[in-house]
Amino acid sequence: MSIDLSQFKQTFIEESDEGLDVLESGLLALDSGTADDEVIHAVFRAAHSIKGGAGTFGLNEIASFTHVMETLLDEMRDGRRAISKEGVNLLLNSVDVLRELMDAARDDVAPEMSRANEVQAQLDVLLANNDGQVQSADVSDEEQTGSGVSNSGSEQKGWIVKFRPHEHMLRTGNDTVRMFKELSSLGDMENSADLTTLPEFTLMDPELSYLSWTITLKNNEEQGDIDKATIEEIFEWVEDDCDLTIEPLFEGGLVETEIEPSEPVENVIPVAEAATISDNVKPIEEPPVENTSTERVSPKKKKSSEGGSIRVGTNKVDTLINMVGELVITQSMLSQMGDEFSMDKLEGLREGLAQLERNTRELQESVMRIRMLPISFSFQRFPRLVHDLSQKMDKKIELKMTGEQTELDKTVMEKIGDPLVHLVRNSLDHGIESPEIRLAAGKSEMGTINLNAYHQGGFIIIEIVDDGAGLPKDKLLKKAIEKGLVSPNENLPDEKIYDLIFHPGFSTADQVSDISGRGVGMDVVRKNIKELGGNVDVTTNPGKGTKFTIRLPLTLAILDGQLIRVGSETYIIPLVSIIESLEIQTENINSIAGTTEVYKMRDEYIPLVRLYEVFDVKPETTRLQDCLLVVVEGDGGKAGIVVDDLLSQQQVVIKSLETNYRRLDGISGATILGDGTVALILDMSGLLAMAKEIEPVRSYANA
Amino acid sequence: MPKSILAVDDSTSMRQMVAFTLKGAGYQVTEAADGQQALDIAKTRTFDMVLSDVNMPIMDGIELIKNLRALPSFKFTPILMLTTEAGTEKKMEGKAAGATGWIVKPFNPDQLLNTVNRVLS
Amino acid sequence: MSNIQDIVGDLDALTDENADQYLTFIIAGEEYAIDILRVQEIKGWDKVTTLPRTPEYLQGVINLRGTIVPIVDLRKRFNMPTIVYGPTTVVIVLRVVGEEHDRIMGIIVDGVSDVHNLKHNSIKAAPEMNGSIDARFVSGLTTINDKMVVIMDIDTLLNSSDLDLEDNVA
Numbered sequence: 001m002s003i004d005l006s007q008f009k010q011t012f013i014e015e016s017d018e019g020l021d022v023l024e025s026g027l028l029a030l031d032s033g034t035a036d037d038e039v040i041h042a043v044f045r046a047a048h049s050i051k052g053g054a055g056t057f058g059l060n061e062i063a064s065f066t067h068v069m070e071t072l073l074d075e076m077r078d079g080r081r082a083i084s085k086e087g088v089n090l091l092l093n094s095v096d097v098l099r100e101l102m103d104a105a106r107d108d109v110a111p112e113m114s115r116a117n118e119v120q121a122q123l124d125v126l127l128a129n130n131d132g133q134v135q136s137a138d139v140s141d142e143e144q145t146g147s148g149v150s151n152s153g154s155e156q157k158g159w160i161v162k163f164r165p166h167e168h169m170l171r172t173g174n175d176t177v178r179m180f181k182e183l184s185s186l187g188d189m190e191n192s193a194d195l196t197t198l199p200e201f202t203l204m205d206p207e208l209s210y211l212s213w214t215i216t217l218k219n220n221e222e223q224g225d226i227d228k229a230t231i232e233e234i235f236e237w238v239e240d241d242c243d244l245t246i247e248p249l250f251e252g253g254l255v256e257t258e259i260e261p262s263e264p265v266e267n268v269i270p271v272a273e274a275a276t277i278s279d280n281v282k283p284i285e286e287p288p289v290e291n292t293s294t295e296r297v298s299p300k301k302k303k304s305s306e307g308g309s310i311r312v313g314t315n316k317v318d319t320l321i322n323m324v325g326e327l328v329i330t331q332s333m334l335s336q337m338g339d340e341f342s343m344d345k346l347e348g349l350r351e352g353l354a355q356l357e358r359n360t361r362e363l364q365e366s367v368m369r370i371r372m373l374p375i376s377f378s379f380q381r382f383p384r385l386v387h388d389l390s391q392k393m394d395k396k397i398e399l400k401m402t403g404e405q406t407e408l409d410k411t412v413m414e415k416i417g418d419p420l421v422h423l424v425r426n427s428l429d430h431g432i433e434s435p436e437i438r439l440a441a442g443k444s445e446m447g448t449i450n451l452n453a454y455h456q457g458g459f460i461i462i463e464i465v466d467d468g469a470g471l472p473k474d475k476l477l478k479k480a481i482e483k484g485l486v487s488p489n490e491n492l493p494d495e496k497i498y499d500l501i502f503h504p505g506f507s508t509a510d511q512v513s514d515i516s517g518r519g520v521g522m523d524v525v526r527k528n529i530k531e532l533g534g535n536v537d538v539t540t541n542p543g544k545g546t547k548f549t550i551r552l553p554l555t556l557a558i559l560d561g562q563l564i565r566v567g568s569e570t571y572i573i574p575l576v577s578i579i580e581s582l583e584i585q586t587e588n589i590n591s592i593a594g595t596t597e598v599y600k601m602r603d604e605y606i607p608l609v610r611l612y613e614v615f616d617v618k619p620e621t622t623r624l625q626d627c628l629l630v631v632v633e634g635d636g637g638k639a640g641i642v643v644d645d646l647l648s649q650q651q652v653v654i655k656s657l658e659t660n661y662r663r664l665d666g667i668s669g670a671t672i673l674g675d676g677t678v679a680l681i682l683d684m685s686g687l688l689a690m691a692k693e694i695e696p697v698r699s700y701a702n703a
Numbered sequence: 704m705p706k707s708i709l710a711v712d713d714s715t716s717m718r719q720m721v722a723f724t725l726k727g728a729g730y731q732v733t734e735a736a737d738g739q740q741a742l743d744i745a746k747t748r749t750f751d752m753v754l755s756d757v758n759m760p761i762m763d764g765i766e767l768i769k770n771l772r773a774l775p776s777f778k779f780t781p782i783l784m785l786t787t788e789a790g791t792e793k794k795m796e797g798k799a800a801g802a803t804g805w806i807v808k809p810f811n812p813d814q815l816l817n818t819v820n821r822v823l824s
Numbered sequence: 825m826s827n828i829q830d831i832v833g834d835l836d837a838l839t840d841e842n843a844d845q846y847l848t849f850i851i852a853g854e855e856y857a858i859d860i861l862r863v864q865e866i867k868g869w870d871k872v873t874t875l876p877r878t879p880e881y882l883q884g885v886i887n888l889r890g891t892i893v894p895i896v897d898l899r900k901r902f903n904m905p906t907i908v909y910g911p912t913t914v915v916i917v918l919r920v921v922g923e924e925h926d927r928i929m930g931i932i933v934d935g936v937s938d939v940h941n942l943k944h945n946s947i948k949a950a951p952e953m954n955g956s957i958d959a960r961f962v963s964g965l966t967t968i969n970d971k972m973v974v975i976m977d978i979d980t981l982l983n984s985s986d987l988d989l990e991d992n993v994a
Contacts (some may be wrong), residue, residue: 005720005812012716045758055809056717060797171772173781173803182821203803207778240795479752569874607780615876656886657875660927661894664875672887678873 005057011108011526012053014311016407019046021380024095028383032090032398040083044073046118050098051471054470061111062101068123075127090126092384095121128196158187158219158226158249163210169241171207182234183217186226187413190216216249235344286320310410312370320366325358334542361651366480368555371411375453376458377411382451389428396435396446397428408460409555415532416552417464419525423464423536423548424449430544431468442544443467458553459534467545471538476500498538502526530685531575532556533668559654561671561681566611567618568677571651572671579631581646586625599629599640606631606638609691614666620644634684639691654681666690706823707749711741711767712756712785720786721754724812726779730804733823738762745777753782754806757793763795765800772801781822785810799815838985843943848973849916849933852904856933857940857966857975862918864928866936870915888917895930896982901956907934920982929982941967947975 016430019416026043047070054062058214069091077079097116104111161183165176168247183189194212204210219225228246235244334352337345378402389476390397432438432447450465474496478485504523529536534552537617551574553559562581586601589608597608608629612619621627632643655678668683708730710807712718715736722732736809737740739762753771757764764784770779784797784805794805806818846857872884872895881900885892895915899906915930947964963977 008720008723011719012714015715042760045713045760048758048787049717052808053716054712055787056720170779172801173779173799175779175781178822178824181824187749237798303828305874311942337830616873617876648738655890655892657892660874660892660929661885664878670885670892672890673738676887678887680831680873680875 005198009059009105012057012059013102014699016050016053016102017506018097020045020095020098023381024092025386027088027091027095028387030083031085031092031387040077044070052478059101059105061113061116062098062105063118065094065097065101065116067121069098069617072123072127075134079400087126090119090122092387094123097572104311110691137675142412153418155249156219156225156250159217159231160229160245160249161215161217161231162212162243162245162247163235164213164243165210165238166243167208167210169209169238172238172241174238174241176211176213179234179238180213180215183215183231186217186230187220187223192271199500212243217540218249221471223277224530234437247513271543310371316366320370323359323363323366327356327363330356330359330693342376364558364653365649368409368557369407369672371409371555371557372407373410373413374405374407375413375462378417378420379404379451379453381385381417381421384423385421386428386449389425391586392432393428395432396426397432397450398446399451399626400448401451406453406455408461409550409557411461411556412532412554416550419536419550420462420471422465422522422525423550424451426546427464427466427546429469431466437469439470455554456551460554461487462550462552464548465545466547469540470546472673473538473542495539498540501538502536511547514550554622557654558651559681560649561672562649563631564641564643565647566619567645569615569617570673570677571611572679572681573630573632574642574668574681574684575649577632577634581628581630584624584627584629584642589624601631601640604638605608606640607690607691608640608642610642612642614687614690632684634688638690639684641687652679652681704756705731707730707733708819709733709735709741709744709750709755709779711735711738711754711759711764713737713759714756716767717756717785719810721815724815728733728820730823732817738764738767738770741767741802745771748777750780752819753777753780754785754819755782757784757786757797764809768800768802779793783822843941844935846940846942846975847916848937848940848968849864849914850937852900855968855971855973856974856991857942857968858918858978860939862920862978864917864919867915867917867930868911869909869915869932871986888928888930891909891928893917893928893930895932897932899932899934901981903981918978918982921979922983927982929976931978931982940968942975944969950974991994 009536023046051066174199386399433446540546598605654669666687710721737759755764779801787808845860847860848857874884883895917930920927924963950962959980964975
């Protein structure tokens with residue numbers, strides 16, 4: 001039988017990724033001295049599992065590398081070795097090496113071993129030079145294979161095995177019958193049991209073993225000579241639960257090793273009978289009850305370095321299955337009703353349809369929830385990042401995280417990773433001051449970075465807060481003026497000045513360091529976040545610290561939308577961008593420079609966007625007083641979208657236009673309405689930018 | 704009636720491999736991801752054999768074996784440890800807890816099957 | 825196509841590795857052919873949702889079982905006189921092979937005419953033409969029932985760069 005092990009390799013690599021994360025976070029906890037026993041156990045277990053799996057699935061480089069790590073961890077676990085900074089750092093490096101080796105395994109390429117060898121050599125050195133604490137752990141049990149000794153005698157005919165199980169042996173689940181069967185498969189076996197030790201029947205404990213056996217095992221011609229090691233192997237598991245001697249059998253039978261106390265012949269019974277007794281001693285074998293197999297649902301693995309699979313909790317799957325069950329019931333109820341429908345069943349039909357709608361919605365929500373993962377998947381890289389970078393920069397920084405269990409869509413999570421890293425690096429680099437400066441400023445020398453996540457409405461909020469120096473307002477302003485972004489006499493409010501850091505090509509670091517200056521600026525961070533339908537803002541308190549707040553939609557797959565109509569076209573405006581909808585009062589319309597129309601709303605003037613103009617479609621009317629205004633907020637501020645009519649609000653599933661066509665300005669995607677037609681979803685920021693560009697020359701009758 | 708085996712390992716890939724191998728040989732396999740899960744299952748039914756990893760979170764293999772042996776229906780059931788520890792220490796600890804024997808990792812499917820067949824023959 | 829000879833010929837061609845099957849369709853009285861393996865399905869004309877600020881010949885998008893599929897009006901694409909869409913107006917849904925990925929797109933034609941087996945050697949290279957369609961979109965010419973049929977290069981015709989080039993012409 002041969003089984004293709006490669007089918008499990010992908011699973012192994014995925015679970016090892018998780019194991020490596022456990023290793024890393026555990027090591028970081030050890031480093032900061034916050035680890036308890038459970039942490040070191042978890043760390044050891046992770047390394048141990050990786051080693052075991054790697055060996056099994058043929059990833060030998062990983063197995064042997066992990067073996068050295070494991071040895072070191074084992075010593076740390078048992079308290080034989082102090083947990084030193086040096087050791088932890090080396091182990092952290094080892095985690096990196098393992099990640100590289102895993103990546104190579106994932107892509108099925110030969111691993112690059114130079115770094116692995118280097119780190120392994122360092123591990124070996126560490127292991128070797130610490131003789132004070134370590135007792136050689138080399139208690140190998142390989143010596144048992146020595147077998148050749150007694151095999152030499154030319155007239156040897158086989159073996160005599162004397163086997164006296166200890167009373168409790170059966171309690172280990174080892175069965176003498178099985179061993180006899182195996183022995184008998186090696187050659188010609190004769191077996192005699194010594195019954196002298198058997199107690200009175202009434203004193204007998206059926207769970208104990210009282211007998212001892214003398215087994216003569218003769219080589220036969222077909223099978224050839226029996227190897228002593230083979231016999232030993234059969235008794236391997238009970239070595240310590242029995243007295244066992246295996247001696248060579250020479251011609252003439254039991255010459256030297258006659259059973260010492262000569263015993264009455266009638267007490268030696270043939271093996272078959274003995275086996276029966278031993279069988280009776282065994283517990284009643286319960287028939288296996290039912291095949292209630294509880295296999296776990298294992299999602300199909302995709303061969304992709306991005307890891308195309310999601311691990312879904314069984315509870316989520318159970319919920320889904322329940323809902324599908326309900327859906328099926330509703331469906332069959334409805335179809336039954338359809339088969340024999342009469343008007344008096346109308347009420348029932350309505351109820352059924354309402355139930356169907358509810359089922360469908362719940363199912364949709366649950367399916368969406370499958371894609372939701374806790375943000376800890378994204379946060380978990382930061383302890384290491386902060387650890388490494390603060391060492392590099394000689395800063396003392398503590399990272400605190402809250403809300404790691406806050407869930408968001410997997411796709412959003414994947415895309416927010418890089419911007420988050422950039423912001424955290426930025427806080428490390430530019431935010432937190434060096435210990436000396438902090439002390440001089442009367443702060444504790446240990447800086448703090450907080451990573452917080454929580455839900456707010458349909459959004460997830462992620463905050464990156466540092467207690468550093470805050471943003472240098474004057475420097476920002478000076479630079480903006482230098483670059484011509486701001487005119488020298490312009491009077492900008494503070495928040496606009498701070499917002500300048502998101503402007504393309506704007507870096508405040510006097511020197512671009514290799515920590516945050518990687519050619520990627522804050523403008524890219526903001527751009528990436530906006531592409532996800534979110535936003536990022538900064539607030540700062542000079543001398544006290546800076547806070548970046550990221551707001552992201554929980555999912556990219558569904559959206560709450562307001563359906564609107566312009567002419568014969570239906571569009572969808574995301575509800576989150578809508579501030580309010582109102583009827584247009586003509587007296588509130590003004591125009592600036594004869595072209596841009598603005599609408600006075602309370603104490604604000606907001607530009608009007610005639611959607612039919614931007615999109616070049618035929619409207620029902622161009623008379624504003626017959627139109628409705630949807631006030632929205634996009635990237636470029638507020639605006640009033642002029643529409644013919646407001647239709648319903650509904651949750652829509654977002655479909656991409658790019659699959660078969662391409663991205664369009666002002667459109668974030670499309671959806672399919674209840675009647676099967678396609679409606680476009682408007683992208684407010686894009687739309688407002690387009691509206692600014694066209695600035696048509698228009699004359700209109702002001703009331 | 705196929706013989707039933709309870710396979711316990713916190714590593715999914717290992718569990719999958721063990722289950723796949725044994726099912727392929729006609730055994731009926733139930734999987735558990737840690738000792739506690741295994742014990743919960745064991746309390747509801749019997750098995751012809753238990754294969755358990757040693758190092759597991761929540762409840763490790765040694766603890767599981769002790770607990771299983773305390774159940775009347777598992778008093779004599781063969782329980783094999785799947786262990787990477789080639790050293791005698793773990794084996795002895797397992798034996799003391801009531802393990803029948805062990806299979807040393809890394810093992811290949813053939814080795815696994817040979818051992819299981821041997822015990823369940 | 826009903827006489828025995830033709831059918832036998834078709835069968836020959838089916839098993840002939842030197843021949844391919846083509847779907848022919850009519851626009852403005854002219855017959856065009858496309859590789860039948862690219863045809864996903866043929867649908868009757870239905871309402872489309874227009875996309876703002878796209879070339880006029882991009883008629884809009886339709887919902888094809890949950891996927892958004894763009895539809896190109898070939899008459900408009902080739903600057904032919906437009907007609908009112910009627911019951912015979914047909915949308916041929918095609919797989920277009922692109923540089924990055926394949927796309928599903930539809931073309932609006934006056935009507936579908938037939939399926940033909942064309943031997944490779946019966947397809948001639950297209951000469952520089954000044955006919956109604958651009959030579960870029962023609963991959964060859966052939967003769968079916970004494971009539972010239974243009975074999976269309978749908979990948980060039982419908983590829984993204986061509987559609988994107990004329991992007992944002994307000």
